[in-house]
Amino acid sequence: MKRIRRLICSLLAVAMVLTLTLSMGNNLKTVQAASAITGNTTMGSAYNFGTWSSINDTAILYSGEQQSWFRFTVAAGEKIYVRVSSDTAYTGMEVGLRNASGSSLGIPVKNPDNLINTTGLTPCLYVNIDNTTSTNSTYYLVVNRGDYYTGDMYFSLSSSDRIRTGSRTVEMSGTASNAGNSPFSSSGRDSSVISIDLSDSSQFPKNAIVTSITTSSTQSPSQGNVHHMLQPARPSKWYTSTVSSATRGSYNISLSDNINVKQIWKFKYNAMATAKSTMRSVKLNIRYQYDLKDTGYRIFTN
Numbered sequence: 270m271k272r273i274r275r276l277i278c279s280l281l282a283v284a285m286v287l288t289l290t291l292s293m294g295n296n297l298k299t300v301q302a303a304s305a306i307t308g309n310t311t312m313g314s315a316y317n318f319g320t321w322s323s324i325n326d327t328a329i330l331y332s333g334e335q336q337s338w339f340r341f342t343v344a345a346g347e348k349i350y351v352r353v354s355s356d357t358a359y360t361g362m363e364v365g366l367r368n369a370s371g372s373s374l375g376i377p378v379k380n381p382d383n384l385i386n387t388t389g390l391t392p393c394l395y396v397n398i399d400n401t402t403s404t405n406s407t408y409y410l411v412v413n414r415g416d417y418y419t420g421d422m423y424f425s426l427s428s429s430d431r432i433r434t435g436s437r438t439v440e441m442s443g444t445a446s447n448a449g450n451s452p453f454s455s456s457g458r459d460s461s462v463i464s465i466d467l468s469d470s471s472q473f474p475k476n477a478i479v480t481s482i483t484t485s486s487t488q489s490p491s492q493g494n495v496h497h498m499l500q501p502a503r504p505s506k507w508y509t510s511t512v513s514s515a516t517r518g519s520y521n522i523s524l525s526d527n528i529n530v531k532q533i534w535k536f537k538y539n540a541m542a543t544a545k546s547t548m549r550s551v552k553l554n555i556r557y558q559y560d561l562k563d564t565g566y567r568i569f570t571n
Contacts, residue, residue, distance in 0.1 A: 273405075275278070275285070276444060280470050281318060283328075285543075288400075290291070292344050297460075301473060302325070302353065302378060302557055305326075305327045305328055305423070306326055306327065306329070306337075306339075307327040307328065307329050307331065308340050309328070309337055309339065309505065310330075310334050310335070310336055310337065310338070311336070311338060311459075312338055312367075312371050312409060313342040314338065315327075315338035315339055315409055316338065316339050316340065317339075317340045317341070318339060318340065318343075319340040319341065319342065320341060320342050320343075321341045321342065321343050321347075321349050321351070321398070321428050322428065323341070324339070324341060324351060324426050324427060324428035325426070325427050325428070325452040325466070325475075326425070326426055326524075327423065327424070327425045327426070328345055328405050328412070328423075328424055328425075328426065328547050329421060329422065329423055330412060330422040330424075331421050332419055332421050332502060333549075334409055334414070335413065335414055336412065336413050336414070337411070337412040338409055338410070338432075339409065339410040339411075339412075339426065340407065340408070340409055340410075340413055341407075341408060341410070341428075342405050342406065342408070343398055343400040343405065343406055343408060344400065344408050345400055345402055345403050345406075346400060346401075346404050347399075347400050347403060347430070348397070348398070348399045348400075348430070348431045348560065349394050349397075349398050349429065349430055349431055349433050349434050349501070350396060350397050350428065350429055350430055350561065350562065350566065351364075351393045351395070351396045351398065351410055351426065351428045352393045352394070352426070352428065352429070352566070353393060353396070353410075353412060353424055353425070353426055354377055354391050354392070354393050354424045354426075354514065355380045355384060355392055355393060355424060356423075357380075357381070357384075357421075358418060359380050359390045359414070359415075359416040359422055359424075360380060360381060360418060361379070361380065361414070361415020361416050361417065361418065362379070362380040362394070362412070362413070362414060362415050362418065362422070363377040363378070363379045363380075363412070363415055364378050364379075364394045364396055364397075364410065364411070364412050364413075365378075365410075365411045365413065366376060366396050366398060366408060366409070366410060366411075367408065367410075367474050367549050368388055368406070368407075368409075369406065369407040369408070369409075369411065373384075374408075377411075377413070378394045378395065378396060379394070379473075380392075380394060380414075380415075383395075384476075385389075385565060385566060387545050387565065387566055387567050391425075395562075395566055396410060397431065400426065409428075412424065423544040428557070429561070431560050431561040431562055432549050432560060432561075433559055433560075433561060433568065433569070434480065434557065434558050434559075435473075435474070435477070435556075435557055435559065436535060436553050436554070436555065436556045436557065437473065437555055437557075438553065438555070438561070439465060439467065439470075439472065439552065439553050439555070440550065440552045440553075441463050441464065441465045441534075441536060441551040441552070442463070442465070443463040443529065443549075444463070444547050444548065444549040444562040445460040445461050445462065445463050445482045445537055445538060445547065445548045445551070446460055446461045446528045446545075446546075447459070447460035447461075447538065447540045447545065447546045447547070447548070448449035448538070448545055449542065449543050449544050449545045449546070450540060450541055450542060450543050451543040452509050453463045453543060456539075457494070457496075457539040457540055457541045458539065458540055458541075459498070459538070459539050460537045460538045460539070460540070460546075460548065461537065462535050462536065462537045463535070463536050463537075463551060464533055464534060464535045464536065465533070465536075465553070466532075466533045467530060467531050467532060467533070467534065468531050468532055468533065469531070470531060472570055472571055473530045473538055473555075473557065473569075473571075474554045474557075474559040474563060474564050474569040475531075475559070475563040475564065475570075476531075476559060476560065476563045477529070477530040477531060477557040477558065477559045478524060478527060478528065478529060478530065478536045478557060478558050478559070479501075479522055479524070479526070479528045479529075479530055479556070479557055480523065480524045480558050481500070481522065481523065481556045482522050482542055482553060482554065482556070483518060483519050483520070483553075483554045484497045484499060484510070484517065484518035484519055484520075484536065484551060484553055484554070485516060485517050485518075485550075485551070485552045485554065486515070486516060486518075486548045486549065486550055486551045486552070487516065487548065487549055488515040488516065488538075488546055488547070489544060489546065489547045489548075489549075490549050491512070491515045491542070492515055492540055492541070492542040492544070492546055493515070493541075494511055494513055494540065494541035494542065495511075495513060495514060495515040495539065495540050495541070495542075496509050496510045496512075496514075496518070496538065496539045497510040497514070497517070497518025497536070497537055497539045498510065498518075498536065498538060498539060499518065499520060499527075499535070499536055499553075500534070500536075501528050501532055502532045502533040502534070502535075502537040503528070503532060504528070505528065508520045508521065508522060509539070515548075524558060528536045530555055530557050534553060536551050536553075
């Protein structure tokens with residue numbers, strides 16, 4: 270009898286677990302539907318996020334509905350992306366961008382052609398927005414189901430600033446030699462040139478732009494009245510350090526100069542001393558800016 274009672278209790282426990290599991294599964298979509306954005310099927314009924322940074326929600330495009338509209342603003346000069354999840358079953362799903370009057374901007378991204386999976390879990394469609402105007406601008410994001418999938422479509426939306434920054438130090442090989450400023454010249458004497466090719470370097474993201482750059486080195490013997498000099502291949506122009514130092518250089522180079530990191534860089538130094546000298550262990554300390562659209566929407570970590 271005890272064995273029979275134990276068996277009955279075990280069966281009842283299993284039944285309760287199964288009932289609870291089925292109940293949770295059936296209620297999952299109900300809970301999601303209750304908290305999701307729905308009914309925004311026209312420009313007039315667009316869901317208004319306010320500013321783009323508030324875009325972080327889920328939405329449902331029910332069977333029989335063709336479009337889901339979202340409204341938001343982007344400040345002057347900002348470059349952002351909006352990410353929309355898209356199940357692989359949603360073939361033909363499109364995400365497009367429109368301006369405040371409803372006119373299309375650019376070409377919509379589409380499942381499966383433009384799907385990107387940065388997490389290995391959920392494929393997404395990314396839409397880039399660059400507000401190149403001098404004022405805040407209103408945009409509409411339109412999710413279109415396409416002509417293939419006819420069921421309810423569940424998707425999430427999020428957004429992020431695309432512009433990121435980084436820094437790295439690289440060292441040049443070789444030694445720059447200076448024959449000495451003799452006979453003496455008030456303009457000093459330039460050394461030989463050493464260089465480094467960063468064109469194919471994996472240490473920097475694609476299309477990275479220099480925001481600032483400094484140099485450091487060791488001169489032997491150490492002298493006064495020394496200026497480091499640096500030349501990127503584009504523009505092919507020598508920049509002279511703004512400080513006089515045998516061990517460091519600082520340059521009037523900023524983001525506005527639009528100088529790519531990944532190219533050939535040349536280095537030399539100018540010395541006023543009449544004695545010979547050499548400079549080695551030359552390092553470039555580079556701060557840069559990059560756009561996530563150039564890295565597949567992944568944070569650069571090399």
